[in-house]
Amino acid sequence: MDPNVRRQILLDNYQHPTGHGLKEDSSYIKINTNNESCIDNLDIMYKIKDGRIEDICFDGEACAISTSATSIMIQKLIGKNKEEAQRILDNYEAMLDEREYDKELLEELNAYDEIYKQPNRKKCALLPFESLRKIINKL
């Protein structure tokens, strides 16, 4: 991805993230993702209906990488069922691990295609997806 395009995607999603702000709604499942090696701390809430992700929102203190990744993840996942969400998760992980992956499927998530060069930030990029891993079986 062109570095300027990449930066613009990340910056937009960091400064104006999708789904920012938690909801007072008990039909959401709340998951806290505490990144093991660093200090990001996000609460992410999922609303699941009829086997699909109906809504996601989040709040917390986190770096630009994990905040923007959360925002893009939310855009990608809303409306998805279990298989679709799993496919996004698998391909995203493959990209971060420098394995073969479906570029087209990931769309804006391709903005993290070079994050493997900074191992300490890879965890940040993965952080929101840790929460997906925890709820995916509830779909």
Added chain:
Amino acid sequence: MNREDFEIFKQDPSLIYFDNGATTQKPKVVVDSIVDYYTKYTANAHRGDYDISLKVDMAYEGVRDKVKELIHNKKSKEIVFTSGATASINMIVFGFMKYHLTSGDEVLITKSEHASNILPWIDLAKEMGIIVRYIPLENHLVTIENVEKMVNERTKVISLAQVTNVLGDERPIEKIGKLCKENGIYFVVDGSQSVPHMEIDVQKLNIDFLAFSAHKMLGPTGVGVLYGREELLENLKPTSLGGGMNATFDSEGRIEYKSLPSRLEAGTPNIAGVIGLGSAIDYLLKVGLNNIHRHEVELKKYAIQKLEKIPNIVIYNKDIENGMIAFNIDKVFSQDTAVYLNHYHICVRAGNHCAKILKEDIQVKNTCRISFYLYNTKEEIDELVRVLEQSEDIFKIVL
């Protein structure tokens, strides 16, 4: 000061190392002392009757004397080598306090302690019903008045860092020590951030137990010190059993332990590490801890005066006289700032500095921390200031 003594700055002249609260660089003499042990007289301690083994004994026990002098103690046998401050505090809590406290006894700590001075207490509280209470902070600081207010007839322990790793504030240790003495309270001091940077006198301060790590004072990793008054160490139950610490044992289960301090140093110790610590102490005493402290305070004053002029820099501990600066770039997450500074070879720490519950008190959860040591310079600060002044570009660098 003495920058030329540190190989790393020759290897990498552009390195600006401002994370001395986490660990410090090592002068060549310290590294050499370790290499010497490994290349010229490798042998176990307290074991053989041959020359190099005796040489090891002399070197190893010699460091005990050096530590004794460093903290102005009288007896070498009150100095125990451990693997670090964390291990030392755990020994105090699980080897001593566990057998000398009873359910309902109170331990006073603060929310700005390092995790290693909180978690063992919380664990012991769960195990045996002691009560951990937090001394309220006054503008982040511990005051003797607030300590006094918290003390009652159930208070059995006060356990505090002499200098914190978050803001670098120094606690009124002498007054608290006196209070402890008058009230029969055990006084545990975490010296991790003080011993490397200032003179300390365990006798004058009435300290019962002191813990610190070699790696934060120019020494190697994996070595630390536990100081304890003899009558307390005598009653510290060894938390680790094995060779080197028993005098005799038999198959009936009768064990007799050696005397202090060997009893508390089971197994082959970190001999190379202890020798390195000895060399670090020699070095620090030669430069002079007062000189080091003065240098750090001067660097901080210099830095603050410049950083204050940068509009989007928020500083949290401006007025505390020490060598530590906690700051953020306004509206930027501390980790992003650290990654940005790293781009210019400036090493700072982002995070909550293992003091996770402090965030309940100060509203900012995470900060960037700069912590100076003797080899830092005003030129390095000028570079930091230059980089922070142009930080509107930060996301061009970190993203």
